[in-house]
Amino acid sequence: MLRDITLGQYYRTDSVIHRLDPRVKLVATFVFIMSLFLVKNFWGYLIAGVFLAVCIKLSNVPPKFIFRGMKTIFFLLLLTMVFNLFLTPGKELVSFWKFTITYEGLKMASMMAVRLVFLITGSSIMTLTTTPNNLTDGMESVLGPLKKLHVPVHEISMMMSIALRFIPILLEETDKIMKAQMARGADFENGSLINRAKSLVPLLVPLFISAFRRAMDLAMAMEARCYRGGDGRTKMKPLIYKKRDRIAYGVLYSYLLVAIVVGRILFR
């Protein structure tokens, strides 16, 4: 069950996408998400879908693994769809009792669903193919200019990378504690809502304690190695753009151009 959460996980394998510079992937994810909100018709989404499919194919990550993460947002997806379906005013399609489904509602609901699914898939491809370390380096470099405005870029990206790094660890820990409590007869799956909420106490208390313990240990270990923030810190592996990264940027901007032309201008 918990293994279904793929958010922020890294999938170890080798592929073109894995080897790309993290900055490219960060920018690409941003551009892709932007494109999802810029296109306005079916053809635009088709192009976005094809682009996404090609990226998944190139990344060597089994699609099953990517979509397993989708289960966790299923409820959110359903909720958005239902609200959009029933609450959008417009031309009536069908109506029963107090509800009416409009043509606009249907369109809106499917668009939102597609957007959400693409958005999550797009960002999970980035995290699945980039190690947290690389991701942080990329982030720091992309946000670098903000340092002039006294934004603590290094600290932010360090925090982000630690958070990402800890997601799988905490999931594993949750799994372990859950099993230990189940061995003592705890029941996390059945019972009324209140009982189920109560049954979380034996899970959450040890989990928080262990999270704090880990945080303390990590802070201690960082201090012991003389970590003192980003000033004057050099990198063992500085990020350098290679030929494939330039090609990737080319592909990315061509995609954006085509998606906008097709999705906004060609077909209205």
Next chain:
Amino acid sequence: MSLILDHVNYIYDEDTAMAHAALIDVNLQIPDGQFIGLIGHTGSGKSTLIQHLNGLETPTSGSVYFNGKDISDPDFNKKELRSKVGLVFQYPEHQLFETDCFKDVCFGPKNLGLPQKEVELRAYEALKMVGFDDEYFYQSPFELSGGQKRRVAIAGVIAMKPDVLILDEPTAGLDPKGREDILGLIKRLHDEMGITVILVSHSMDDVADYVERIIVMNKGRVAFDDIPVNVFAHYKELEEIGLAAPQVTYVMQELAKAGFPVDAKATTMEQAKNEILKAFGRC
């Protein structure tokens, strides 16, 4: 109350590139009342195996039978299985959550749906059994030492009065005295309550003195399954899979090789002492 594993295979993260077979064709029979040592190198699948015994994991293929019933069956009562087969995890102190030790030990019996009186009685008995001082009963479990926490956690499982008690490396991270205490306690539980005990460990020295049967795991397979003497006779093979026979075995083998009239099969310190004294004609 027997447990039978029939051609059990278990694969972690099936269908992904990380797929990893943790158990391969495991066949075991665990009858009543035995004291069993489960030994294996790090990552050999010990923890995975014991989670199959109380239904926390179900085999990818093959079956586990509890009293003749397949635990993978959809209408098999897993809750009952878990109350009969008690499992103490590796570092069990990490599961403590209540505001005081006594309440924490009550958690298990309470989940069995017993009346409050019975719950408290069992918790009291269990804490007494693990040799926990009365004065700490109402202290927060987080203020105890590692060894004390371990005792509370073990009591939490004992309080459910299981027929089979499985302990995953109960002595990990304890000092020699704490180790001996815990092992002695487990031995006493086995003798007094007549329950089946499965003791998971890295170290032969830990279990040799106590168990009547040893199961050795290697890379997900059962490598040996026999009484200690016979298992230790394979000390060369044990070394190859990253384990070692108890030190006593080595001493006795060396003595026998050097021509002393001792029986090299002695596995415990006590037996070895007697053998050596006999060889020197002192008894």
